[in-house]
Amino acid sequence: MIETHAHIYSDDYADDRQEMLTRAWNAGVEQIWMPNCDSGTIAGMMELAAAYPEKCLPMIGLHPTYVKEDFEKELQIMEEWLDKYPFIAVGEIGMDLFWDVTYKEQQAEAFLYQCKLARKHNLWIDIHSRNAFQETVGLIEQFADPGLKGIFHCFTGTLEEANRAIELGFKLGIGGVATFKNGGLDKVIPYVDLEYLVLETDAPYLAPVPYRGKRNEVSYIEIVAQRVADLKQISKQEVIDVTTESARKLLQI
Incomplete structure (x- = not known):
């Protein structure tokens, strides 16, 4: 399996990061893709990338909830990193209007700028869109570049x-929300071709049932795969095979 979105550099794993990763490898996870948040998360992420160069693959980007007054300075840092390291994607980037709309315009500006960076470096983008699907899609349409590809992370x-x-x-990133009783994905996943889905956990957030409300971790991606299989009435192995291949194709961009 390829875990397409996990914050394994988080302080939530400060006491047992190695054990958590061992559980992931033992569960059959072959790669973990790490989205960035802002300049403060780069160091921890890059340490993991150096320790596991074939397994823990980093992205670079400014997360929308981290967009503040100094967002242009943050974007400059992201751009400098893109010029010196072969990241797999620009992310996670997008729009988040759930907690605060104070920096809505700045979020949009940051998103569009990072889309340009992605195209410049021939990378895909990892999109965070919360309470802002129409706004995010509108910006993609405004950007109007058919070469822009990627994942709508944590699609709900x-x-x-x-x-x-x-x-x-x-692609649609499917995680723990698929297991929630009122998550709504039971009305979506059965009707979407499997080739458009990829698996993720968003660890340490959004743990699947039966761990909902607790710290999430990468090994729980097995639960997500099984839930997708159940909803589509196919085998878990088929889900793993197809979603892993779809993820690999993104790396080829």
Whole structure:
């Protein structure tokens, strides 16, 4: 399996990071893709990338909830890193209007700028979109570059929104929310071709049932794979095979 989105550099794993990673490898995870948040998370992420160069693959980007007054300085740091390291993607980037809309315009500006960086470096993007699907899609359409590809991380939208994201050339990142009783993905996953889905945990956040409310970890991606299999009435192995291949294709961009 390829874990397409996990914050394994988080302080939540300060006491047992190695054990957590061992559980992931033992569960069959072959790679963990690490999204960045801001300049403060780069050091920890890059330490893991250096320790596990074939297994822990870093992205670089400014997360929308970290967009503040100094966002242009943060973007400069991201750009400098892109010029000196072969990241797999620009992420996680996007729009988040759930907690605070104070920096909505700055979030949009940061997103569009990072889309330009992704195209410049021939990379895909990892999108964070919370309470902002229409706004995020509108920006992608405004950017108007068919070469822009990537993942809508932690997708929790409707079937109509899923199809819209797919039409724009994006995969849907499916995580623990798929196991939630009222998560809504039971009305989406059965009707979306498996080739458009990739697996993630967003660890340490959004742990799947039966761990909901507790610290999430990468090994729980098995639970997500099983849930997708159950919803689509296919084998877990088929889910693993197809989603892993879809993830690998993104790396080839």
